[in-house]
Amino acid sequence: MTVDAVVVGSGPGGSAAADVLTRAGWSVVIFEKGRNHLLDPAEPTRPAADYSNDEIKFMFRHFLGPDPFLEPRTFRTGPEDGEHSHVGEVNSIPSTVGGGGTHADGKVPRFREDDFRLLSTFGPQPEAAVADWPITYDELEPYYAEAERAIGVAGVAGANPFAAWRSGPYPMPPGAPMYGATRSAAAAEKLGLHPYPAPTAANSVPYGGRPACNNCGFCSFFGCPIHAKGDPVALLTRVMATGRAELLPETFVSRIKTAGGRATGVDFVGPDGVERSMDARHVVVAGGAVETPRLLLLSGIEHPLIGRHLMVHFQTIVVGTMAERLHSQRGRAVTHVHDDAIVGDEASRRAAREAGLPWLRGGMVEHGGASLPIVEAKIYPWGEAHQSLMADSPLRERLWAFIMQGEDLAYPDNRVDLDPTVRDVRGFPVARVTYRGRRHELAASAHHGERLQAVMNEMGATWTAVTTSPGAQHLGGGTSPLPESRHVIGTTRMGSDPATSVVDPWCRVHGLENVVVADSSVFVTSTGYGPTLTLVALAARAAAGLAGTTLAVTGPG
Amino acid sequence: MPVWLSDDEYRILESVCARLVPAVDGRPGALEVGAADYVDRLLGAFEFDPPLVWAGGPTSGRMGGDPRFGSFHRLTALDELAWRTRIEGSQGIAEREFNGPVVGLQQRYREGLAELGTGFCELDPPDQDERLGELPALVELIYGHVCEGMYGAPEYGGNRHGAGWASIGFAGDVQPRGWTDAEVSEP
Numbered sequence: 001m002t003v004d005a006v007v008v009g010s011g012p013g014g015s016a017a018a019d020v021l022t023r024a025g026w027s028v029v030i031f032e033k034g035r036n037h038l039l040d041p042a043e044p045t046r047p048a049a050d051y052s053n054d055e056i057k058f059m060f061r062h063f064l065g066p067d068p069f070l071e072p073r074t075f076r077t078g079p080e081d082g083e084h085s086h087v088g089e090v091n092s093i094p095s096t097v098g099g100g101g102t103h104a105d106g107k108v109p110r111f112r113e114d115d116f117r118l119l120s121t122f123g124p125q126p127e128a129a130v131a132d133w134p135i136t137y138d139e140l141e142p143y144y145a146e147a148e149r150a151i152g153v154a155g156v157a158g159a160n161p162f163a164a165w166r167s168g169p170y171p172m173p174p175g176a177p178m179y180g181a182t183r184s185a186a187a188a189e190k191l192g193l194h195p196y197p198a199p200t201a202a203n204s205v206p207y208g209g210r211p212a213c214n215n216c217g218f219c220s221f222f223g224c225p226i227h228a229k230g231d232p233v234a235l236l237t238r239v240m241a242t243g244r245a246e247l248l249p250e251t252f253v254s255r256i257k258t259a260g261g262r263a264t265g266v267d268f269v270g271p272d273g274v275e276r277s278m279d280a281r282h283v284v285v286a287g288g289a290v291e292t293p294r295l296l297l298l299s300g301i302e303h304p305l306i307g308r309h310l311m312v313h314f315q316t317i318v319v320g321t322m323a324e325r326l327h328s329q330r331g332r333a334v335t336h337v338h339d340d341a342i343v344g345d346e347a348s349r350r351a352a353r354e355a356g357l358p359w360l361r362g363g364m365v366e367h368g369g370a371s372l373p374i375v376e377a378k379i380y381p382w383g384e385a386h387q388s389l390m391a392d393s394p395l396r397e398r399l400w401a402f403i404m405q406g407e408d409l410a411y412p413d414n415r416v417d418l419d420p421t422v423r424d425v426r427g428f429p430v431a432r433v434t435y436r437g438r439r440h441e442l443a444a445s446a447h448h449g450e451r452l453q454a455v456m457n458e459m460g461a462t463w464t465a466v467t468t469s470p471g472a473q474h475l476g477g478g479t480s481p482l483p484e485s486r487h488v489i490g491t492t493r494m495g496s497d498p499a500t501s502v503v504d505p506w507c508r509v510h511g512l513e514n515v516v517v518a519d520s521s522v523f524v525t526s527t528g529y530g531p532t533l534t535l536v537a538l539a540a541r542a543a544a545g546l547a548g549t550t551l552a553v554t555g556p557g
Numbered sequence: 558m559p560v561w562l563s564d565d566e567y568r569i570l571e572s573v574c575a576r577l578v579p580a581v582d583g584r585p586g587a588l589e590v591g592a593a594d595y596v597d598r599l600l601g602a603f604e605f606d607p608p609l610v611w612a613g614g615p616t617s618g619r620m621g622g623d624p625r626f627g628s629f630h631r632l633t634a635l636d637e638l639a640w641r642t643r644i645e646g647s648q649g650i651a652e653r654e655f656n657g658p659v660v661g662l663q664q665r666y667r668e669g670l671a672e673l674g675t676g677f678c679e680l681d682p683p684d685q686d687e688r689l690g691e692l693p694a695l696v697e698l699i700y701g702h703v704c705e706g707m708y709g710a711p712e713y714g715g716n717r718h719g720a721g722w723a724s725i726g727f728a729g730d731v732q733p734r735g736w737t738d739a740e741v742s743e744p
Contacts, residue, residue, distance in 0.1 A: 214735025
C-alpha cells in the first residue's frame, strides 16, 4: 500500500498540513513518536480526558514527554565545550500527540509586515545571516485568517497599534484579563507603551464544539483538561473525522527513504520495537526545528545548511514583588502583551549605536504571573523560614513578571546536528544543540530589561530582578547557558536559492520536491513573536501547494 | 506501614522532613502533611498496578466532577523502562544502559538515609540541621521531593487531605469549577 502522504509529527504544523491534505481527498498517515493523551483512543474525533490540574505530573514527571532518559538531547555553547556540556532536556517541546500545542498557553500573534523583509528594511548585522523571506505578509495573510478560524483565536483587532493589517476580526473576543495584567498594563501605558489583550488560542466563548476557558490557571506547560485550548485538538479532531487519516502514536520515524531525487516513504519503529517501512507519494516533516533537521540528517539527505541558523527566543525576564496579592493562579497565565520593543524608538536606536550595532530588535513582552506552589517552594531555602515564605508568597502570590521573547538573529554556527556518542532508547543518534546569544541579543536584552524594570517599579514593585535565558553574565542574574525558550526556529531555512536555503518558498526541500517541511524550521527570521500561528499558516500553505488546492475558507475546527 | 522504605528508614526520613519544612505558627510542616509517604510511594511506585507515576484526569472530585486522579495511567513499555530505571537504577541491565549506568532513586535514598542513621532521629533540632548541612546533595534530593509531597496532589501520597495547600491558601486543582471572570480580574 502506498499512502498519498506521510506526516511526521502531530503538532500544530503536522496537524495543519494533514487538515489541508485530507480535505483535498488524500490518504494520510500521521506518525507521532510520543503517546496519545489528546484524542479519545476509542473515538479519535473527540478529545481524551487525560489532562488535569496536576503540577507533579506535568512539571516534574514528563507526562507530555519527551522523557529525557528515553530521548535525551545534548547541548554546548560551541566547539570549545567539547562534544557536549549537557545531556538531557534541551529546548524540549512536548513529544506527544498534539506536540507543542498541548503545553503552550496559546498566545498566537501574527508576525508584522517588516518581519518578512528584515534585510531590506533594516540592513545586515555583523556575524548574522540576516535575510528577507521569499514570501510576504500579504501572501500569508489569508492563511493567518484561516488558521485563526480553525484553532479559534480570541483577541481585539485594532487594539495593538503596531499590528499588521488583517482582513477581518478575531473569531472571538478576548477572555477575562488577569488582575495583575490590568495593573501592569496601566503602568506600561503610563510609561508610553502600548499593551493590548494577547491574541490567545483559548476559547473565550464556546467555539468549534469546545467549551469556553474557565480560567483554571493550569495553562502554561499543562494540557487543557476541558480542551478550551484549540491548538491542535481542533485541527486533529477534524482531520480524524474525514476518515482519510490514520494516527500512529508511539511510532518513531527513523528515516525518509529516497530514490532518484524523490522520497519514496519512511522507515519507522513502532511501539513493539520492530522496524518497518511504509511507502508514500509525499512526506511532510513536522518534528519541530530540532527533530526535523535530525530526521533529515538521519536520512542522509545532504545539504550543508540543514540544521544551521537555529534560533530560539532570547528571553529577558523581569520579575517584581508587589505588596498586594495578585492571585495569578487564576486565568490564562498571560492576558496582555506589548510590541513596543519590536518596533523600536529613539532610545533603542541610541542603545544600538552605543553597542556598535546598526539596529536592535527586542520581542513581544508578555505580562504574566507565577502560579505554582511546588515550583515556588523549591526556590526557597529549607528550614524554619520555609513555611512563612510560602504563606507570604513573594515569588508566587505577589510576583509579577515580564518575559520578552527577544528576536534572535540567525547565525550559521548556532545549529542542530547529530551527537557523536549519545543515543536515544531506540539506538539512534540524538540531536545536539550548539547555541549562544551574540552581541545583538545581549545588547537588546540589556536595553529592554532596564525599561521593563522601570515598568515594574511604576506598577509598585517592592523588589525587582532581571535575568535572561540563556544566562547573560553581564546582567548578573542569568545562570544556565541553556536557552529556556521552547520556541525553536530556523534549521531548514526557506529561500529561492538552493545555495542559501534548504527549502523553497513552498517549503519543499530543494532537490527533493515531494518532501515538505511543515514547522518553524523553515522560518528565515525568528521575529519577536511566538512561532505557532505562523507555522500553522505556512504548513497549510505548503500542504495546499503540494495538493494543488487553493485555500479553503472553513469555520471552527 | 511504608510501602518501600524500611520502618527505620521511614523514621529517619520523617525526622528529616520535620527539619526541612518545620511546622510554624500552627501551620503544618512536611512531617504533618505526610511528605515521607510521598517519597515512599515514589520509591515504591511499582508496588502498585498501575504504578503510581501519573495520576489520572481530568478531575479529582475536590471541586466537582468524578474523582479520577486516583486512577493512575497505565504505562507503556518505554514509560516503564524510563521510570524503573529512574527509580531502581540500571543495575547492569543492558536495555537500561544505552547511554551508560544510572544510579536509581532507591539506592540514593537507601545510602543517604543509612548515612544519617537512626541516631539522627534522637539529635536535637540544631544538631540535626548541622548534620543536614553537611550533606548538601542528599538534602537537595530530599527537599525537592518534600516540596512535591507538601504541595502536590494528595493522590501521590503527600499533602494529606490537602493540608499543604490549605496551609498556604492554595486552592489546588480547581477543575471543573475553575474561576469566574470576576475572580480573575478583580483584586
